[in-house]
Amino acid sequence: MPVDFTDSAGDAEYRARLRDFLRRHDHELEHSDSEYLSEPGVERIEELRRTQALLYDGGYVGVTWPREYGGQGEGAIRQAIVTEELARASIPGLVNHLGIGMCGPTIMAHGSEDQKQRYLRRLLRADDMWCQLFSEPGSGSDLAASRTKAVRQDDGTWRVDGQKVWTTFAQYAAYGILLARTDTDVPKHRGLTMFVIDMSTPGVTVRPLRQMNGASEFNEVFFDGVVISDAERLGEVGEGWRVALTTLMNERVAIGGAGNELGMRTDSLVARARERLPHFSTGEQVRLREQLGRVLVENLAIRYTGYRRLTALARGQTPGPEASAGKLSAVRAAIDGAELGVRLSGPDAAFARAADGDWRWHTTQASMPGLAIAGGTDEVLRNIIGERVLGLAPEPTPGKAAR
Ligand SMILES: Cc1cc2nc3c(=O)[nH]c(=O)nc-3n(C[C@H](O)[C@H](O)[C@H](O)COP(=O)(O)OP(=O)(O)OC[C@H]3O[C@@H](n4cnc5c(N)ncnc54)[C@H](O)[C@@H]3O)c2cc1C
Structure with missing residues (x-):
């Protein structure tokens, strides 16, 4: 059946209202600029939180989430319209993206009603990161090998000891979802339990790590005798692996499947090409144009495939192994796009603040290898596609890769 991409009358009106909202609040909203990629910093995070809160108050965050948890109860098309219009207005991705893309959906699927009421609305508004x-x-791809321990105390609370690493935005987060080992006497996938942890609890230490793109977005997190109430358990004891799978599938959709462009916008790539192509030889120009065409086509394919996934999500379906294919191709397109941006920019791309201000290509390029690792490495995703989409024989390894 052919797909009609023209807005229905209702959607056109929705889009017009949103554009009007963005115009009216333009001066209060943060816009994309290079600062964010290079080093968010506390002040920048605060500004981005205010932007998310303003968008939330306008009704444009949590578009497809149920109304009882602070969402708008709208369909996937409306979410796609919001994503498009925010990009068009150069509004950066929502700062609490880990909350919205992963933690929130996990709480919605496995949390108690009390947890949903306490956390979800505030998460959408970025009141809590x-x-x-x-x-x-010792456990990334083989996540089920997690060793951070949670031991039940006589008073029913849990005592947590151990270490996590690569925890994005832990330094800004009020809460986290924590996967911990609660039973060492059963096979590894069955001895895990998920918790919500208040990051200000005594015994939690967060240490930022420097990345090669210059940012310190992710962290080491240490737990030393941290006490968590049993009311903060997310799902049943021993069911942590099943809960984690919900998070991981949503993570893959969040990174690669919602039709958004990763790390760079194709319109800025086209603008860069228009400006820089005349400086190349005729032969080079042909090759660069071909490369640009490929990147644009890949991005279009990803966007429209992403819309299909959004539709499934809005119908309440849980993302399946196909989310892995979405993430793989979106990251590949982003890597190609960033490389092209750097090639077009030449030496300008190498300096943090080049004279013409176009310095984000090298930062973007330096961020891409991380995307190919976060939320499941390329190799692990290919295993998942091979085994669960194509039905090939599983890998002959004793420990099952899951990330
Ligand atoms: C930018 C960024 C942000 C991140 N944010 C978070 C976060 O917020 N929270 C969080 O918990 N984690 C986060 N991570 C960590 C991320 O989930 C892990 O890095 C990832 O799961 C890979 O684990 P690892 O680094 O231990 O590598 P390993 O699992 O040790 O893998 C090493 C290499 O072996 C390959 N490999 C492993 N197993 C297999 C297999 N079965 N078959 C074939 N090849 C295999 C991998 O592909 C990789 O090339 C982040 C990572 C990055 C880069």
Whole structure:
């Protein structure tokens, strides 16, 4: 059946209202600029939180989430319209993206009603920032090997000891979802439990790590005798692996599947090409144009495939293994786009603040290898596609890769 991409009358009106909202609040909203990629910093995070709160108050965050948890109860098309219009107005991605993309959907699927009421609305408004405490020094792809321990105390609370690593935005987060080992006597996938942790609890230490793009977005997090109430358990004891899978599938959709462009916008790539192409030889120009065409086509394909996934999500379906394919191709397109931006920019791309101000290509390029690792490495995603989409024989390894 052919797909009609023209807005219905209702959608056109929705889009017009949103554009009007963005115009009226333009001076209060943060716009994309290079600062964010290079080093968010506390002040910048605060500004981005205010932008998210303003958008939330206008009804443009949590578009497809249920109304009882602070969402708008709208369909996937409306979410796609919001995503498009925010990009068009150069509004950066929502700062609490880990909360919205991963922690929130996990709480919605596995949390108690009390947890949903306490956390979800505030998360959508960025009143509370969230982080995802899964990876450890000894377990990334093999997440089920997590060793951070949670031991039940006589009074029913849990005592947590251990270490997580690569925890994005832990330094800004009020809460995190924490995967911990609660039973060492059963096979590894069955001895895990998920918790919500208040990051200000005594015994939690967060240490930022420097990345090669210059930013310190992710962290080491240490837990030393941290006490968590049993009311903060997310799902049943021993069910942590199932809960984590919900997070991971949503993470793959959030990174690669919602039709958004990663790290760079194709219109700025086209503008860069228009400006820089005349400086290249005729032969080079042909090659660069071909490369640009490929990147644009890849991005279009990803965007429209993303809309299909959004539709499934809005119908309440849980993202399946196909989310892995979405993430793989979106990251590949972003890597190609960033490389082209750097090639077009030449030496300008190498300086943090080049004279013409166009310095984000090298930062973007330096961020891309991280995207190919976060939320499941390329190799692990290919395993998932091979085994669960194509039905090939599973890898002959004793520990099952899951990230
Ligand atoms: C930018 C960024 C942000 C991140 N944010 C977070 C976060 O907020 N929270 C969090 O918990 N984690 C986060 N991570 C961590 C991320 O989830 C892990 O880095 C990832 O799961 C890979 O784990 P690892 O680094 O331990 O690598 P390993 O699992 O040790 O993998 C090393 C290499 O072996 C390959 N490999 C491993 N297993 C297999 C297999 N079965 N078959 C084939 N090849 C395999 C991998 O592809 C990789 O090339 C982030 C990472 C990055 C880069």
